[in-house]
Amino acid sequence: MNDPISIAQQGYTTWAAKPHNAKWVRKIDGTPIPNDLVVCIAMAFAAHITSQEWRCFHCEEVFTDPAAARDHFGSHEVCEPICCMSAADVREMEREIERYRAEDSDKDREMHGMRADHARALINEEEKGYGRGLADGRALSQPHAQASEPCIVCDGTGSVLDGTHICLECNGSGKHDDRPGGFDGPTGAD
Structure with a gap:
């Protein structure tokens, strides 16, 4: 049946x-x-x-x-x-x-380890960037030797546009500046 x-x-x-x-x-x-x-x-x-x-x-x-x-x-x-x-x-x-x-399996431990490694790598990179910024700041704040090469923008004249404007690259000095960060900033001549 x-x-x-x-x-x-x-x-x-x-x-x-x-x-x-x-x-x-x-x-x-x-x-x-x-x-x-x-x-x-x-x-x-x-x-x-x-x-x-x-x-x-x-x-x-x-x-x-x-x-x-x-x-x-x-x-x-x-x-x-x-x-x-x-x-x-x-x-x-x-x-x-x-x-x-308890989130204590082998997979959970591996994931926590990966998160910690990633966080540590981010912190290391941030600290490197901060260290570079501090080094650049120190280099700009220290007096430097007189530049010896003529400025490539104004050809050592210190002015551009037929002498009507001060060269911002060398700040009117006519000398090339090799320091990181460029010129010293405004001299009050602008």
Whole structure:
């Protein structure tokens, strides 16, 4: 009685027993309301499926509830049935779950390490930039030797545009300045 043909026959018998289907039983050429026939057959299949049993060949326990069977056998084919697991396996799984809850798994430790390395690299680069800025500031604040080469912008004259404007590159001195940061700034001659 578990084969699909007998189950479909049971659904058809249920459909044919309904008084409003009696005239269609003789004309089963596709003219009866097909949805009613399909629903009856589907209900027969559903009744059969819900009465399904699962038997564990390890411990011989029988399950009729799908949730209880899933708890025993696992959620997919490669899971090990609970009756085959040792207490040590269960305790190891509990420890692993506890580590994940505490965010102390190997993956979490690796991610925390990567974050710390990245933060340290950012701090190092910021400190390098700060050190360069301090060095540039010190170089600008210290007096320097007189520049010996003529300015490349004003050709050593100290003025541009036919002598009407002071050269901003050499600040009117006509000498090239090799210090980082350029010229000394305004001299009050502008």
